Amino acid sequence: MKRLEGKYALITGASQGLGLQLAIEFAREGAARIAIVARREELLQQACNLIRATAPEVTVLAIAADLAQPQEIERVVATTLNEFQGRLDILVNNASTIGPTPMPYLLDYPLVDFHNVLNTNLIAPFLLIKKVLPAMLERGGSIINVTSDAGITGYPGWGAYGISKFGLEGLSQTWAAELEDSNVRVNWVDPGNMNTAMHRAAEPDEDPNQWANPSEVTDIFIYLASDESQSVNGQRFQAQPDEETGEAIAEVA
Numbered sequence: 001m002k003r004l005e006g007k008y009a010l011i012t013g014a015s016q017g018l019g020l021q022l023a024i025e026f027a028r029e030g031a032a033r034i035a036i037v038a039r040r041e042e043l044l045q046q047a048c049n050l051i052r053a054t055a056p057e058v059t060v061l062a063i064a065a066d067l068a069q070p071q072e073i074e075r076v077v078a079t080t081l082n083e084f085q086g087r088l089d090i091l092v093n094n095a096s097t098i099g100p101t102p103m104p105y106l107l108d109y110p111l112v113d114f115h116n117v118l119n120t121n122l123i124a125p126f127l128l129i130k131k132v133l134p135a136m137l138e139r140g141g142s143i144i145n146v147t148s149d150a151g152i153t154g155y156p157g158w159g160a161y162g163i164s165k166f167g168l169e170g171l172s173q174t175w176a177a178e179l180e181d182s183n184v185r186v187n188w189v190d191p192g193n194m195n196t197a198m199h200r201a202a203e204p205d206e207d208p209n210q211w212a213n214p215s216e217v218t219d220i221f222i223y224l225a226s227d228e229s230q231s232v233n234g235q236r237f238q239a240q241p242d243e244e245t246g247e248a249i250a251e252v253a
């Protein structure tokens with residue numbers, strides 16, 4: 001039996017990087033329907049092809065949308081629930097933007113960029129959870145928010161991105177506490193350093209080969225998406241061993 005047999009999932013930012021890898025792994029684990037969201041249509045279509053090539057029986061719904069726009073979130077949720085006959089088992093809030101690069105210090109941070117980063121990385125997950133919840137409460141479900149170590153430590157230069165992830169940590173804790181007595185669970189995962197477009201843009205002088213391939217960090221997401229984690233709520237996970245302690249997947253919260 002596959003671990004996500006028959007599940008219906010919505011994964012944001014699944015045209016590349018971690019989100020795409022999650023969509024591929026979810027399909028491999030038997031998810032029946034997967035909605036993927038990103039702005040660039042061409043990359044989304046390529047992602048669809050890759051996911052279908054992994055599991056030809058999966059239904060993939062590609063929605064091109066800018067999650068920084070609240071009205072676009074309405075459309076994403078309405079389209080998904082319409083295509084999925086009102087059912088959603090898994091939401092992964094993965095889409096994020098790093099903001100302007102090279103990454104400016106807060107003193108130089110343009111307000112328009114600050115707003116855009118917070119809208120994409122924090123307001124969008126808030127609204128997506130709010131909008132999918134009525135459908136999820138009927139059958140139960142799993143919400144997974146993708147955070148970062150920049151969400152628990154204020155690194156110089158990581159500006160609005162880090163601050164948005166601090167917000168996402170609080171958002172996740174609060175949703176989890178408010179949903180404690182429901183059959184919907186909210187957990188959040190720091191995937192650790194990965195070799196993706198976002199990280200290469202953030203640290204162009206670093207050797208990206210030192211960072212993990214997204215395929216190395218997906219196990220914890222499959223666990224949290226599957227029924228194996230049905231009683232797990234309000235927990236923070238690290239997908240990679242802690243750099244300082246070397247501890248394996250750590251449950252911090």
Ligand SMILES: NC(=O)c1ccc[n+]([C@@H]2O[C@H](COP(=O)([O-])OP(=O)(O)OC[C@H]3O[C@@H](n4cnc5c(N)ncnc54)[C@H](OP(=O)(O)O)[C@@H]3O)[C@@H](O)[C@H]2O)c1
Pocket residue numbers: 012013014015016017018019037038039040041043065066067068093094095096097120146147148149190191192193194195196197198199211
């Ligand atoms: N890479 C790392 O080392 C690292 C470390 C810790 C945490 N993370 C977290 O892991 C997650 C995935 O990151 P990644 O490294 O895989 O990033 P990535 O390769 O840059 O992918 C980001 C995805 O989000 C989409 N996206 C960005 N802005 C969007 C918007 N306004 N509306 C809709 N979609 C949008 C992008 O597509 P479009 O640009 O076409 O919209 C893309 O599909 C993020 O939450 C990130 O914060 C990453």
